[in-house]
Amino acid sequence: MVWEVLKDALDRRAEATGRDTLDVLDTGGGSGSFAVPVAQLGHRVTVVDPSPNALFALERRAAEASVADRVQGVQGDVHGLFEVVERGGYDAVLCHGVLEYVDDPAEGVRNAVEALRPQGAISLLAAGLGGAVLARALAGHFTEARQALTDPSGRWGEGDPMPRRFTADQLIELVGQSGVEVGAVHGVRVFADLVPGVLVDTEPGALDALLKLEAAAAELPAFHSVATQLHVLGEKRR
Template sequence: MSDQTPPVRPRRGETPSRASLRTAVVWEVLRDALDRRAKATGRDALDVLDTGGGSGNFAVPAARLGHRVTVVDPSPNALFALERRAAEAGVADRVRGVQGDVHGLFDVVERGGFDAVLFHGVLEYVEDPAEGVRNAVEALRPGGALSLLAAGLGGAVLARALAGHFTEARRALGDPAGRWGEGDPTPRRFTAEQLTQLVGDSGLEIASVHGVRVFADLVPGVLVDTEPGALEALLKLEEAAAESPAFHAVATQLHVLGEKRG
């Protein structure tokens, strides 16, 4: 694990990185949601909860924007890395890490105390996805936003097929959890329809749905690394395809932004 928080989106004039390909679409949606919430409340500093936020890939950039971020994660090692990264970024006073998980969320954080909740890469691993989403929503203040990022079923099927693992691709396609076999490290995958239903059933309004890593995981690295400007062009392609429902079915991840009625 790197000691530096990878960029969520390259700044203007910067060369994009592989890390920015994985996070740029989500960060743009999240940053816009935080900006809207700040304007609506008249508060520059919002309270953000990052469930399963690990070492701070989103928490630290959000704190750099001036927000107060609480990270809940079951791993002491991840929280230690978070503390170090926040200190290196000069935002230690705005980032707090607590050990816990989404099922016991209100043992460690306040119910209804946050303007935004990040629920990234967690839903795949919880025993009861509906309960996990409900808890995340209950942590929101009225008018707050839920940023939900989870593994996409179609992206996994396509990746296995393109790798020549046709039987595994077919198994994932028909498996209720979207798993391609016993060796699959991801316990559960989702379609866009499943995620929007989970968010909608929790009482939130669906603000947007985006496909994440539609092409980035499929393009051979040698093409991106050797062609001048290829990484920037791929990033722009990812951003252009992210909003198109036609590409949601083949995205490696799916991002849903839900908003709680005020």
């Protein structure tokens, strides 16, 4: 679902600029799960990631996909973003799975937005609070579910591997304060993490039906509060 939304946003941006090839920045892009498909659309992609191993995997993946000439990997992070990339030099910025781990999410969003050209698109994907609360409760860990619900960072305990989670309102506020006009909010993995895998693997047509259900629920605000991840798509105001 995120890929389809992102692809549509890139197509609209290309049409608005009159350029078939966009400059795209993928912060925390790792081994290129989004960067390489974006490059396959014909765009130039710069991936900023702190892990040398991830960047090595990115280089290999880009070569295997025959887009090595359109993908550049740079070691760095979103807090020191402008030490390694140009400010205001990109038509679109991806910030997927980053805000959960940075010390200052607000600064991370500001830097991502400042890397955009005017009217550039930003795609933000982060862990959702409601999905974690629901998952712990359904597993019978009711105390942990309540802890996640009341914890400022949305963590269910010291053993929680996720440093931070967000509500849809928190993400919207973060991007709004950074000069972004929010275009759409999507709930991601609303049902997928709750459905027993055996049902999807053995029931004929179950996977396709589940994907269609996820797509149907993604933009409905009622389901944002129970999504495992939240996706925000926006446009820089100026």
